[in-house]
């Protein structure tokens with residue numbers, strides 16, 4: 502993917518999407534895919550993963566990615582604000598169900614995937630936990646900057662609880678897919694593609710990345726994203742994997758480009 506710098510992007514109009522250059526960060530992949538599904542083009546702006554990103558901070562008030570900035574509107578950092586921006590700017594079938602009841606369900610399940618204490622959040626803590634254990638229990642001896650523990654809730658208690666929480670979320674999604682299938686739907690919510698399917702497809706890559714020809718990610722990241730306790734690995738069920746494959750194959754762009 503071609504990236505420009507924050508300095509180049511800041512004076513521009515239109516949609517600029519800040520992404521962690523060179524890695525398939527799940528929040529970034531989800532944002533890209535949501536804009537893709539809505540037919541919204543953007544200029545990609547590079548964020549340097551886990552670095553200080555002072556220029557980005559001065560522009561958007563955050564050091565991480567993704568951030569979507571449209572014209573002179575406020576920068577949008579959260580998966581939910583990014584979804585509503587894509588709904589407004591895009592065209593074609595909406596990624597939200599038509600009813601308010603359906604929307605509440607879609608946003609609620611997506612929060613279990615993308616939000617604080619969700620799938621991505623707890624998988625990150627689960628990986629932190631493994632890295633800290635490998636460093637003899639000392640967070641200052643891992644490859645991670647201390648900002649990562651602070652920004653992403655990396656306390657000893659939260660890291661210890663993360664694997665169990667992750668398994669509970671995956672189990673909820675697996676059960677939901679089976680229930681939906683029994684009711685005649687191929688989708689996580691309702692009977693058509695929604696943002697929730699796209700969020701799931703992007704975030705499942707943190708537990709079971711697509712093969713290298715479809716997801717040419719750095720080896721060290723693939724190792725981390727493919728790791729986990731036997732209990733977690735057992736939750737990479739054929740149903741969840743098939744759903745991710747179906748969403749990418751039928752609705753998103755492959756190979757992934759980051």
Ligand SMILES: N[C@@H](CCC(=O)N[C@@H](CS)C(=O)NCC(=O)O)C(=O)O
Nearest residue numbers: 526528550551552565566578579580
């Ligand atoms: N702002 C996003 C979360 C973004 C996020 O957690 N980004 C991580 C992805 S692992 C990131 O950029 N990490 C690298 C960094 O902090 O530099 C949201 O609220 O939905």
